[in-house]
Amino acid sequence: MEGAGKRILVGVTGGIAAYKVPGVIRRLREAGFEVEVVATPGALRFVPEETLAVAAGRRIHTEESWWEATGGIEHVRLARWADLVLVVPATADAIARAAIGLGDDLLSAIILAGAQKVLWAPAMNPEMWKSPATRRNVATLAGWGHSFVGPEEGRMASEEEEPGVGRLSGEQEIVAAVKAALSGAPDTGRAPG
Template sequence: MSSNVNIKLNKNIILAVTGGIAAYKSAVLVRRLKDYGFNVRVVMTKGAQAFITPLTFQALSSNPVHTTLLDPEAEAGMGHIELARWADLILVAPASCDVIAKFAQGLADDLLTTLYLATKAPVWIAPAMNQQMWAAKATQRNLKTLTEDGMHIIIPDAGEQACGDIGRGRMPEPEALAEQVFEYFKTQERAYTQQFGLLAGKKVTITAGPTREAIDPVRYISNHSTGKMGFALASVCYAAGADVTLIAGPVTLNTPYGVTRKNIVSAQQMLDESMYMLNQGCDIFIATAAVADYRVAEIAPHKIKKTGDTLDIALIKNPDIVATIAQQEKRPFMVGFAAETQNIEQYANGKLISKKLDMIACNDVSRTDIGFGADENAMTVFFAKKYDFDQRQLEKASKLKIGEQLVEAIVDALNTKS
């Protein structure tokens, strides 16, 4: 299953099942579509019911199954016109040779063919049939007609078929079909947010996670940062229409959908990647990473052996990444983060001024419920004086929700920038 499954899309899908042995795959397809957050209603032809029962699909979809065009009970509730209007997409899987011919001829002699003519939603078909039936001139002629009419044809897989033949005609696996539907809607959503999203057209660079500073080949200096806040922000920025690059220290998190990820280890590597992104064009720089303040002056080429009760290691200061970026001539909008355990407002405002930031978000990592590794956060946001904003208090919420509020704060500041 794709890692994208954690992104939910509230879209209405009609899954139409026609007669064919591949109908058993459609039961799994219902589950995979629901995994992506789709609302699924199932329409079955008479032929489909010879292979699998409506009760199966009712249990899997948690919705009544539609089987008859002139069903008095259905017409009193969701009739065929309402059903056609409800759908954001109709997926016919499997699509038999017979129903493909009916679609091409514009027939409307059952519920499915009527829905096809009555809907404004896109219609996709996943043909499944014997390899010779797929290759037949009549079938290919019908498919050409449907393609010209704007229908999306999912080319069947090749392989061994239930009849024993080998060739093209197998319905693709449910996981592949569900992911194609997901990608279609994500592309639609992305096109919208790139035009109308809060960060439409903006290039955003985010640093996240810890850095590791080597002592010798097996030891390093680091901290407890997990990168969760930065990864949540990357996801939110992408959803808001931005082109997002995430520079990540050593963490075990999955890359957010649509985000370009660059993995680094040390503070110097993070600075190098940050400068590269600045030179590529960066509108907003968000520094959530917990960068090690110091590194070892001289890394031992071999593992340091235990020779006494104490060990002296000389440390030198690491570059201040966010301050370095803020000092550049082509300076992006700068957002800093401060993880403090005391005097939060004093330290945050000090960093805001000394590092020449536009905005800084500060949290109290002495609290175990919102500190490193927690799934929730609570932050106080401070703005540079030129924005004439009061500080904002972000009450405890999921890091994704905190990320949404931070993006709103960034947009508010950008819209009033002098």
């Protein structure tokens, strides 16, 4: 299997597309990757912790588990453990937090603690994606060597919105981007452009 021996830390953020993440996790596991999951409090508003745990086949990491008295430094351990951190869906907020170096939640702290590779799968309202602030933050992360997959053009969750660029990439595209990022292949994602 292509993913054998590779460790992926899936960081789930609080966007409506979080409900699609269990499918991404299953596809990663089917490809042979070892998967751990970190969910932000916002993510758990859209997808239950138990659903993510079933997809991952193990307990997930949350803000509550970050502060458990284990004698370890969880964010540093996870940053060192992961061959790649996949942030999916990557909200404008998560991208901004990383770009300015915040580390006051578990996922941001993992990225700040020296994660080897980071792949962002953005999903947000098209106007948010086009925002100069988001474009600046994406460019900052790309400049640090982070990779991106998507977003795609299509209909958004809200029926009131016109189709535009902001839709989460499909499961197959995300898994292919994970494989490419780990192989050192050039980034073909939409984000920096």
